[in-house]
Amino acid sequence: MxxxxxxxxxxxxxxxxxxxxxxxxxxxxxxxxxxxxxxxxxxxxxxxxxxxxxxxxxxxxxxxxxxxxxxALHPVSRATVDIPVIRQEIEDRGQSYTYRMFSRKIARPPVSIQARLCPDSPVDCLHVTALHLASGVAYVFEDRWINLATVPAAANQNFDTISANEWLLATVPYTHGDISFTAEAAAGAEADLLGTARGAPVFVIDRTTWDHDRAITTVRLSYAPGYRIRTSVGTPVSV
Structure with missing residues (x-):
């Protein structure tokens, strides 16, 4: 046979x-x-x-x-974290969602961001910062860079009514990413936006996603105090 x-x-x-x-x-x-x-x-x-x-x-x-x-001699079960649509995450909690964009500009990213998005040759990227609110209270501050060599259509998006988070998840496929979680001291304007004292600990997610070998976006998400993340543990069968 x-x-x-x-x-x-x-x-x-x-x-x-x-x-x-x-x-x-x-x-x-x-x-x-x-x-x-x-x-x-x-x-x-x-x-x-x-x-x-x-x-x-x-x-x-x-x-x-x-x-x-x-x-592998010792196969590892890994925690898997879905990338949520922040609007949907807030609405699923029974709260109303609002969104405020603070800045949008095309620029060469700083060296630390270039290392993630375009390590071989620096390119112009779109930098967007915005605040997501749950029932009028700060929920998460989004500081995002989008690689325009990978996602040229982002240059034509204003992101004034739909967040970059939601637009990317709806329109740009990704194959994999890396993510880190830290507790950091809220500083300056970020602390003021999140409604917490300067120096207070906040939960921060740094995430970069790729479409195969092409970096799509890297984002820093700083959450207001009280945020909780849920994950699942298992062996993924796809990425």
């Missing part, structure tokens, strides 16, 4: 996970190379590569140049 053909990376990913969970490929096992898997699954090598890359990012595989790809 001929081997079934796998025409998309998600199907290949599911099959690799099945073999890992069934211990066909036990922890530490070096799996076949991409060329052999592509021949077995009847697909392009690039399709196999994407599936294995996603599983490596999920902690299920370990990939090393010249050493091949092996099943």
């Amino acid at each position: 001929s081997q079934p053909r796998f025409r998309n990376w998600q199907a290949i990913q599911d099959e690799v996970l099945r073999r890992i969970h069934a211990r066909d490929w036990p922890p530490g096992h070096v799996i076949p190379n991409e060329v052999d898997l592509a021949a077995e699954f009847g697909c392009a090598r690039a399709t196999v590569n994407r599936a294995l890359r996603a599983l490596a990012e999920a902690g299920m595989l370990e990939r090393r140049r010249k050493a091949g790809t092996r099943v």
Whole structure:
């Protein structure tokens, strides 16, 4: 009987996970190379590569140049965090949503932002700052840079009635991102906007998202005191 053909990376990913969970490929096992898997699954090598890359990012595989790809000795279950539409998040709490944009300009980002969005060659980006409010009370301050080389349509958006957060999630697909959580001392105007004392601790999320190897946006979200985040723990099967 001929081997079934796998025409998309998600199907290949599911099959690799099945073999890992069934211990066909036990922890530490070096799996076949991409060329052999592509021949077995009847697909392009690039399709196999994407599936294995996603599983490596999920902690299920370990990939090393010249050493091949092996099943992780200690597969990691990772917390997964959805990117919410802030308006929807507030309305789901039973509160009314309002939004105020403070600034919008096209400029070369500072070096720290260039390192995330355009490390190879600096490009003009769109910088937007805005405040999201829940029932008239400050909820989160958004400080965002958008890579116009990846999302040129953003240059034509005013973001005066719809936030960059909501517009990007509705119109720009992303494949993956990285995120960090910190507690920081509220400073200056940011503390005033969030209605808290200067120096008071606030919860901050820094997030950058990509479409494959092209950075889309990086954002700093500073939340008013009392914010709580919820996540789930599991092994993602797609990114």
